[in-house]
Structures are given as C-alpha cells and as structure tokens.
Amino acid sequence: MHPGRVWRHGDSRAVRGPVLYWMHREHRAHDNWALVHAIGEAKAAGAPLAVVWCLSPRFLDAAYRQFHFLLRGMRGTAETLREHGIPFFLLQGDPADEVPRFAATHGTGLVVTDFDVLRLKRAWLGQVREALACPLHEVDGRNVVPCRMASDKREYAARTLRPKIHRLLPEYLDPFPSLATEASGVAAWKAPVPDAMAAPDWDALLAAHPADRSVPALTGPDAPVPGEEGARRTLETFLTSRIHRYEKRNDPNADAVSGLSPYLHFGMMAAQRVVQRVTASTAGSADARASFIEELVVRRELADNFCLHTPDYDAVTCFPAWAQGTLDRHRDDPRPHLYDEAALEKARTADPLWNAGQTQLMRCGVIHGYMRMYWAKQLLLWTPTPEEAMRIAVRQNDRWALDGRDSNGYAGIAWSLGGVHDRPWGERPVQGTIRCMTYNGARGKFDVAAYIARMESLRGGGQARLPKSPCQRQ
Ligand SMILES: Cc1cc2nc3c(=O)[nH]c(=O)nc-3n(C[C@H](O)[C@H](O)[C@H](O)COP(=O)(O)OP(=O)(O)OC[C@H]3O[C@@H](n4cnc5c(N)ncnc54)[C@H](O)[C@@H]3O)c2cc1C
Structure with a gap:
C-alpha cells in the first residue's frame, strides 16, 4: 500500500x-x-x-x-x-x-x-x-489520490486540481490485495467482548434506532440494494448496459448515469476499484469512460479538497469574494416567488420541473445530477436571502438524499448557489452574476415534460405501486 x-x-x-x-x-x-x-x-x-x-x-x-x-x-x-x-x-x-x-x-x-x-x-x-x-x-x-497528497490548499477550480491528480494517479492506482490473503496469519483476538458488541442483532438495532421515520427507507424493486454486493452489481450493470450512453449524462431521461453515489457515499465501494474496472473495460467509447472518470476522480476529489480546506463549507461565507459581493448587491431585489421550507419540501411551487426534482429526491432518495443543479439554483430566487437558500438546500439534501451529508453535496450546493469552483456569468436579478439555469434552458436540453410525468407518477404512491422504473438511476 x-x-x-x-x-x-x-x-x-x-x-x-x-x-x-x-x-x-x-x-x-x-x-x-x-x-x-x-x-x-x-x-x-x-x-x-x-x-x-x-x-x-x-x-x-x-x-x-x-x-x-x-x-x-x-x-x-x-x-x-x-x-x-x-x-x-x-x-x-x-x-x-x-x-x-x-x-x-x-x-x-x-x-x-x-x-x-x-x-x-x-x-x-x-x-x-x-x-x-x-x-x-x-x-x-476515499480518494484515489489521497486528498492531502493531491494538494495542500483550497483549489480554485477543477482545472487547477486536475493536473495534480493526473500526475499522481498512476502512482496511487496500485492493485488492492485480496482480503483472504491479507487476513491470514493475524494473531487471534482472545479478550472477551460482550455479546451485544460481538454478535449484534441488526434488526433490533434498526427497530430501536431513534432516527426520524418520516423519511422512509427505500425498499421497492427499484431501490438500491444496500452493501458491498449491491454496489458490485450496480457497477457491473452500469458497465454492461449504460456506460455507452454516458455522454448523455445531462439528460435525466436517458438512464445514462451509474447510480453509484449512495454506495460511494457510504464507502460500500472504493472509487479506486471503480476506476480500475472502468479502465480495464472496453464498454462504451473511450470518451464516455474518460468523462466518467473525470466525474469520479477529479470532481469527487475536488469536493473533498473543498471541505477539508473550507470548514464553513455549508455557509455562504465559503463563497468566493466575487460571489458574496454580487449576491449582496442583489439582496433587496424582489423575488419572483417566496416559499417557506414546508412548501418547498412538499414540492408545492409554481414550477413543475422543480417540483419533479424535489419529488424524485423524496421518493427515490436521489436527484439526477443535472436536476440537482437546477433544483439548488432556483432556491436563490424563492427565498428571502442567500443564507436561507443555503440552509434549505443543505437540509433538504442531507435529510432526503441517500448520498447526502457528503463533501460532494456541500461542494455541489456551494457551486450552484455561490459560484464555488465557477466564474461570474451575465448579470441577472437576485442571482447577480452567479450562473443561472432556467426552465427554458432545461427544455432545450431534454424532454422536460417526460421527466415531469415520470416524477408525477411517484406523487402520492408507494414505491411498490409505481409504473416501470421511475426511480431507477434517476
Ligand atoms: C446541488 C447539488 C447537490 C449534490 N449533492 C450530492 C450529494 O449529496 N452526494 C453526492 O455524492 N453527490 C452530490 N452531487 C454531485 C452529483 O450530482 C452526484 O454525485 C451524481 O449526480 C450522483 O449520481 P451518479 O452516481 O449516477 O453519478 P455518475 O455521473 O455516474 O458519476 C459517478 C460518481 O462520480 C461522482 N460525481 C459525479 N458528479 C459529481 C460532481 N458534480 N461532484 C462531485 N462528484 C461527482 C459521484 O461520486 C458519482 O457517484 C450534488 C451536485 C449538486 C449540483
């Protein structure tokens, strides 16, 4: 190692x-x-x-x-x-x-x-x-190139971290030893340990756990199967049947992404194993494989770099100076709508596309990556302050997403709301020069009506009664 x-x-x-x-x-x-x-x-x-x-x-x-x-x-x-x-x-x-x-x-x-x-x-x-x-x-x-080895400071953007990662990647892509070989020959543990620790009753632990049950478990046929075996199967299915579509990853209807984020978030699969499997495979085009590895390694490791060097990663104070300045200058702009967190959580806004994203988050435990950006960005327009937009985005993502409470989530929200790892764009009301995403822009990229209809089918229904696979990999 x-x-x-x-x-x-x-x-x-x-x-x-x-x-x-x-x-x-x-x-x-x-x-x-x-x-x-x-x-x-x-x-x-x-x-x-x-x-x-x-x-x-x-x-x-x-x-x-x-x-x-x-x-x-x-x-x-x-x-x-x-x-x-x-x-x-x-x-x-x-x-x-x-x-x-x-x-x-x-x-x-x-x-x-x-x-x-x-x-x-x-x-x-x-x-x-x-x-x-x-x-x-x-x-x-967690990281293929260890976070502290890749960089010792907060990186400005993917473009500044990318060359550092690629320089070290071959050195750190060493093969994993097999667990069976490694584990043989370790001295036996002899000290007595109480049964409750040594042989836990997992069902009883879950039944007694005080976690908030208003966010139910995902258990339907489309729900990700927890654990290392579920992770392995998800990776293999992605390689055999979806990676060739990865260049359509910004289309939430294309079924093109891996669905690995819950497993990577909980560490049920090593990103390094995914990289080794993808680079050894001939599935999909070379461009598709390279784009996937860019997300899995550069973007994902940029998120850990951001949180390690930015302890206020979930507050507006982490935004770059230009972004804090532009949002301050637009603080008093009238908002097109104002919703409180309860209305947002129930997906009751005037925007059916946003409601579809929120519905997917609550019912499927993930939002498609493109929709995640759209979902977060609209919160700036509908809340009285950037601080409130940040608070709601973090809380909703952490509470409903299986892969929430993750450096990727905090970096993604800070990118969407506060220009972290991004640059200024054209000036608009409320958002100032933060990059905006609009309903019409989304319509130009994918079949918005089909996505909304798919998510509408989830509203009010349990997972088991859903039509074919609305939750599957977003
Ligand atoms: C507002 C917002 C919130 C987000 N919240 C989370 C979150 O809570 N947890 C989370 O894991 N990701 C989050 N992301 C990043 C990204 O959207 C998800 O990782 C991705 O959509 C997960 O789906 P997938 O595994 O099918 O992705 P794939 O496209 O198949 O990518 C494979 C893996 O690469 C990594 N990856 C992909 N895109 C990104 C990215 N932009 N930044 C960092 N890593 C990336 C993830 O680990 C992902 O599982 C968020 C992005 C935004 C804009």
Missing part, C-alpha cells in the same frame, strides 16, 4: 497491544486501504486485530432512510469480516467517547481510522486522538 495514504498522529513507538480499525466512512471489508494498513501493522507487531464501528443515535440530518441503508449494508460487511477471521465489534453512542473507552479497556496499541473531511468527523477525530493513550493513524481510502 502506498505510504502516502497514511497520516500519523502521535508518536511512532512500536505497537504493544491489539490494533483497532475504527471504521466510520469506508463501510466495506474488501478494497479498504485502512483495513489493509491495520492488518499490516497488526502482523508486524504480532498483535491481534479487530474492527470497531460505532452506531450513533444521530448524524447530521440523516433520517431512517439513511440509517436503514447503512445498517443493512454493515450487516453484510460484518459477516464478511468474520468469515475472514477478523473480529467485528459494534459500539453504540458517541464515537468520541466510545472508541477511546473500548481502546482503553483492551489496552490497544494502535487505532487506525478513516480520513474524513466533514466538521463533525474532524471533531470526532480530534476528541478521540486526545483521549487515546496510543497513536492514531488516519488512512485516506
């Missing part, structure tokens, strides 16, 4: 005592660099290894839908780990308390964990690091 993936906190004394891998972003057993690193450290020290995962009662605006997807996926991952002889222990509560407590109880010699850029995760990491009596290693298994 490339050493550039590991960020070491604490001294570099020899490991004495078990190695723990605290998993919290990369929810997978296979193709997981943090796990590979933890196994390597355990073997080198002749120490036992365990994976710990902490179920917290809340996480940002995640609701029942997201906890359902996560817990169902984690059940499979825990089983895979056990099949490979790696103990898995489930903790419950605030990870900042529970992880150090477990580590202290078991005289842990090293904690290895996932790299994450969100404020809450950075705070967890800081608290855990303070409380631990042993070193902590952070491993970037």
